[in-house]
Amino acid sequence: MNAPPGNDTFLRALRREPVPYTPVWLMRQAGRYLPEYRATRARAGSFLAMAKTPELACEVTLQPLARFPLDAAILFSDILTVPDAMGLGLYFAEGEGPRFERTVRSMADVEALGTPDMETELRYVMDAVRLIRRELAGKVPLIGFSGSPWTLACYMVEGGGSENFARIKAMALEAPATLHALLRRVTDAVIAYLDAQRLAGAQALQVFDTWGGVLAPHLYREFSLPYLVEIAQRLPRGEGAAKAPLILFGKGNGPYLEELAASGAEALGIDWTVALGEARRRTGGRVALQGNLDPATLYAPPAVIAREAARALDDYAAANGGAREGHVFNLGHGMSPDMAPEHVAALVEAVHAHRGR
Ligand code: 1CP
Numbered sequence: 007m008n009a010p011p012g013n014d015t016f017l018r019a020l021r022r023e024p025v026p027y028t029p030v031w032l033m034r035q036a037g038r039y040l041p042e043y044r045a046t047r048a049r050a051g052s053f054l055a056m057a058k059t060p061e062l063a064c065e066v067t068l069q070p071l072a073r074f075p076l077d078a079a080i081l082f083s084d085i086l087t088v089p090d091a092m093g094l095g096l097y098f099a100e101g102e103g104p105r106f107e108r109t110v111r112s113m114a115d116v117e118a119l120g121t122p123d124m125e126t127e128l129r130y131v132m133d134a135v136r137l138i139r140r141e142l143a144g145k146v147p148l149i150g151f152s153g154s155p156w157t158l159a160c161y162m163v164e165g166g167g168s169e170n171f172a173r174i175k176a177m178a179l180e181a182p183a184t185l186h187a188l189l190r191r192v193t194d195a196v197i198a199y200l201d202a203q204r205l206a207g208a209q210a211l212q213v214f215d216t217w218g219g220v221l222a223p224h225l226y227r228e229f230s231l232p233y234l235v236e237i238a239q240r241l242p243r244g245e246g247a248a249k250a251p252l253i254l255f256g257k258g259n260g261p262y263l264e265e266l267a268a269s270g271a272e273a274l275g276i277d278w279t280v281a282l283g284e285a286r287r288r289t290g291g292r293v294a295l296q297g298n299l300d301p302a303t304l305y306a307p308p309a310v311i312a313r314e315a316a317r318a319l320d321d322y323a324a325a326n327g328g329a330r331e332g333h334v335f336n337l338g339h340g341m342s343p344d345m346a347p348e349h350v351a352a353l354v355e356a357v358h359a360h361r362g363r
Pocket of ligand 1: 032033034035036037038047053080081082083084085086103104151166167168214216339340
């Protein structure tokens with residue numbers, strides 16, 4: 007049996023090579039807005055059971071690809087698997103989101119953290135990556151991911167989601183050595199985690215710095231940026247055609263695009279508060295760019311979605327000498343459970359059909 011011809015537009019765009027159309031995938035493309043996701047989750051009993059069972063993680067990873075001609079798959083998992091494997095005990099309180107049984111508030115708490123083994127504690131993630139690659143059979147590339155050190159530390163210190171990040175910001179100001187010790191441990195775990203995902207078959211790697219933007223600039227430059235740069239410098243990517251590009255996504259990373267472009271990462275993911283054309287000009291073609299439609303655009307009717315997608319695509323191309331290469335279309339952040347699958351179909355179709363002015 008011949009393998010079906012693979013769609014590598016996503017990897018080509020990340021390498022800033024010519025592409026016939028701008029590839030598109032969407033953050034949280036597998037999720038509660040899909041009825042088939044809700045059915046699998048109900049069958050699994052919980053989000054964690056689903057994420058920790060490779061067959062179910064594979065099933066939900068593939069669900070959005072069966073509906074829409076997306077150009078990449080993203081591993082179905084969560085960023086909080088790493089702190090869980092370091093010993094914090096992840097659980098989901100009904101209707102409350104993720105929580106940890108134990109938090110990190112002191113140097114002794116940092117020292118008590120475990121060093122997770124990628125083929126024991128986190129084997130379920132690597133097994134999911136291997137299974138998804140097999141099931142995808144080269145149809146589209148698979149993205150692996152991790153939270154950024156700062157973003158993971160937010161959850162580890164706060165014990166769950168937070169409105170104001172009071173505890174970790176107090177630690178940054180009053181006990182910076184403790185926070186740096188935590189970030190040191192987490193950075194090492196993140197690098198090992200991403201490397202293991204690549205070796206298991208992930209073809210691109212994305213770091214989610216979801217909460218970097220809550221920091222004042224001097225604190226971002228002390229507690230988030232240097233660890234992102236360290237990942238970009240130290241993480242092995244492989245060689246030649248097998249090279250897995252690194253995408254640094256950051257919500258609110260607009261002020262730091264020049265510094266992030268100099269990190270050594272192959273691509274930056276940006277939110278919708280910076281125009282793509284401006285981002286392209288400021289990064290000077292040193293990196294590929296991924297983004298950046300406001301997810302709320304998906305609440306608008308299909309014709310408006312198409313207009314806004316065209317605006318973003320044209321804005322990038324105008325700043326890129328008229329060429330679409332070096333751009334991966336995405337939202338500026340993740341999808342929400344109340345979005346309509348038909349509107350996702352309209353967005354993907356609009357991006358693929360776009361041929362520029
Ligand atoms: O009820 C459910 O089904 C659980 C909701 C859910 C989902 C669908 C959670 C809990 N995690 C996920 C999957 C997930 N998480 C993916 C899947 C791949 C994809 O399709 O994109 C990814 C990449 C993540 C990463 C993640 N988890 C981030 C970074 C990305 C982002 O959105 O900024 C963050 C911050 C988390 C933490 C998390 N996990 C889940 C929730 C509800 C949260 C947010 C908690 C909070 O801060 O309030």
